[in-house]
Amino acid sequence: xxxxxxxMKGTAxxxxxxxxxxxxxxxxxxxxxEKIDSAPQxxxxxxxxxxxSQYNGVLQPDQLIQxxxxxxxxxxxxxxCKAVADDLLSTVRQLGMASLPASNTRATEIQAEPVSHIQxxxxxxxxxxxxxxxxxxxxxxxxxxxxxxxxxSEGAEVLADGHIHVYGPLxxxxxxxxxxxxxxxxxxxxxxxxxxxxxxxxILNDTLREQCWKQPAHAFLEGESIQVAAI
Amino acid sequence: MSKIIVVTSGKGGVGKTTTSAAIATGLALRGFKTVxxxxxxxxxxxxxxxxxxxxxxxxxxxxxxxxxxxxxxxIKDKRTPGLFILPASQTRDKDALSMEGVQTVLNDxxxxxxxIICDSPAGIEQGAQMAxxxxxxxxxxxxxxxxxxxxxxxxxxxLQSKSLKSEQGGSVKEHLLLTRYNPERVAAAEMLSVAxxxxxxxxxxxxxxxxxxxxxxxxNQGAPVILDQDSEAGQAYLDAVxxxxxxxxxxxxxxVQKVGFLKRLLGGKK
Numbered sequence: 072x073x074x075x076x077x078x079m080k081g082t083a084x085x086x087x088x089x090x091x092x093x094x095x096x097x098x099x100x101x102x103x104x105e106k107i108d109s110a111p112q113x114x115x116x117x118x119x120x121x122x123x124s125q126y127n128g129v130l131q132p133d134q135l136i137q138x139x140x141x142x143x144x145x146x147x148x149x150x151x152c153k154a155v156a157d158d159l160l161s162t163v164r165q166l167g168m169a170s171l172p173a174s175n176t177r178a179t180e181i182q183a184e185p186v187s188h189i190q191x192x193x194x195x196x197x198x199x200x201x202x203x204x205x206x207x208x209x210x211x212x213x214x215x216x217x218x219x220x221x222x223x224s225e226g227a228e229v230l231a232d233g234h235i236h237v238y239g240p241l242x243x244x245x246x247x248x249x250x251x252x253x254x255x256x257x258x259x260x261x262x263x264x265x266x267x268x269x270x271x272x273x274i275l276n277d278t279l280r281e282q283c284w285k286q287p288a289h290a291f292l293e294g295e296s297i298q299v300a301a302i
Numbered sequence: 303m304s305k306i307i308v309v310t311s312g313k314g315g316v317g318k319t320t321t322s323a324a325i326a327t328g329l330a331l332r333g334f335k336t337v338x339x340x341x342x343x344x345x346x347x348x349x350x351x352x353x354x355x356x357x358x359x360x361x362x363x364x365x366x367x368x369x370x371x372x373x374x375x376x377i378k379d380k381r382t383p384g385l386f387i388l389p390a391s392q393t394r395d396k397d398a399l400s401m402e403g404v405q406t407v408l409n410d411x412x413x414x415x416x417x418i419i420c421d422s423p424a425g426i427e428q429g430a431q432m433a434x435x436x437x438x439x440x441x442x443x444x445x446x447x448x449x450x451x452x453x454x455x456x457x458x459x460x461l462q463s464k465s466l467k468s469e470q471g472g473s474v475k476e477h478l479l480l481t482r483y484n485p486e487r488v489a490a491a492e493m494l495s496v497a498x499x500x501x502x503x504x505x506x507x508x509x510x511x512x513x514x515x516x517x518x519x520x521x522n523q524g525a526p527v528i529l530d531q532d533s534e535a536g537q538a539y540l541d542a543v544x545x546x547x548x549x550x551x552x553x554x555x556x557x558v559q560k561v562g563f564l565k566r567l568l569g570g571k572k
């Protein structure tokens with residue numbers, strides 16, 4: 072039994088996002104200090120994402136360095152820059168920060184993906200699990216649908232890039248479209264889930280209890296909210 | 303062909319050791335040469351339940367470390383012919399067990415015994431994983447309450463993924479044993495019913511052991527409760543052994559028993 076040294080997991084980190092509109096050295100520092108002094112506990116050592124998408128004009132590399140230095144001096148922890156112009160990329164890297172894509176470009180990327188799948192007509196067989204998924208187990212169908220023919224216990228987690236079908240009771244957590252497919256759905260014969268998620272949007276057990284509880288049901292995404300309906 | 307059966311649960315205090323002692327004794331009573339091994343190194347209890355604590359000289363860890371031979375460490379049960387006990391060490395901890403060592407001991411035992419019962423420690427850590435790794439069958443002991451059921455579910459998952467059988471592409475045969483079952487409290491909705499537990503765990507039911515004073519009495523006297531054949535618990539364990547051997551036996555003691563007028567008048571205890 073060789074013990075595993077680590078496990079890779081996805082997580083969402085709460086961070087403060089700073090939309091930078093304009094920059095002049097003294098005014099920026101002064102305003103930031105006032106802001107932080109208004110709620111020192113909240114900002115203390117808080118991770119910070121610097122969003123440059125709404126910046127008026129062109130931010131120079133040395134200005135970016137000053138912004139980051141000011142933030143660090145005031146106790147924030149800048150960890151990433153969003154919507155970085157190409158000529159600033161090397162500066163961001165030098166500062167030891169990550170570069171994140173601007174939100175809207177990411178959305179268009181996701182929309183573009185299914186089209187290319189259709190063009191390639193790549194066939195990925197669904198993953199079929201015949202045994203119960205027990206508490207503490209995790210099943211991930213990468214790039215395909217997931218079909219579960221027995222129960223998903225409380226404390227178990229089933230994930231798929233595509234749809235999820237559960238023919239036993241669904242009592243654990245089910246996450247469909249984990250890579251962002253908003254058309255993914257979750258079908259089950261007995262809805263008793265702890266959590267149901269599609270493309271990152273999720274609802275919890277207490278919401279699920281209001282509709283189709285212990286009944287055959289399917290969950291799908293409508294806009295930004297998950298709907299549960301009888302089948 | 304010898305069969306290795308692990309008695310496990312995840313949660314502690316649900317009756318693993320009581321069950322190991324009862325099932326091992328039951329198999330020996332049916333004429334099978336049986337050994338029961340205590341895997342709970344450091345928290346040795348099986349010898350107490352079996353009433354042989356004063357006869358422990360060498361233990362499982364001594365055998366693994368080749369400080370004693372298997373025959374020196376095995377304790378012959380005085381009541382039941384064909385039953386042997388391999389006690390755990392009280393002075394060591396679970397790291398003293400090595401996979402190779404356990405395998406060697408089990409292989410040696412398999413030459414002589416028809417059934418090898420492994421009494422697992424609580425938890426899901428190395429000690430418990432070691433006890434279940436080589437198992438052919440598993441008896442998962444569960445109490446009718448949610449935390450015990452959840453832990454049993456977890457251990458069933460480990461049986462599926464971290465046993466030798468599963469690594470070879472097979473599967474460990476699973477049995478559910480519900481202990482400390484109290485029909486009155488189920489009727490009052492204070493306990494999960496057999497149906498609830500079966501529904502959640504989806505494992506064939508080996509038996510239901512009613513909550514009984516006889517169990518505590520048996521533990522304190524160091525005699526496996528299955529020998530107390532007047533008690534409901536003892537009879538329920540006998541039924542469970544029959545089912546383990548593939549026989550059909552009706553489940554008993556599941557319903558609230560009606561106390562007769564005369565008995566109530568005389569205040570008789572069941």
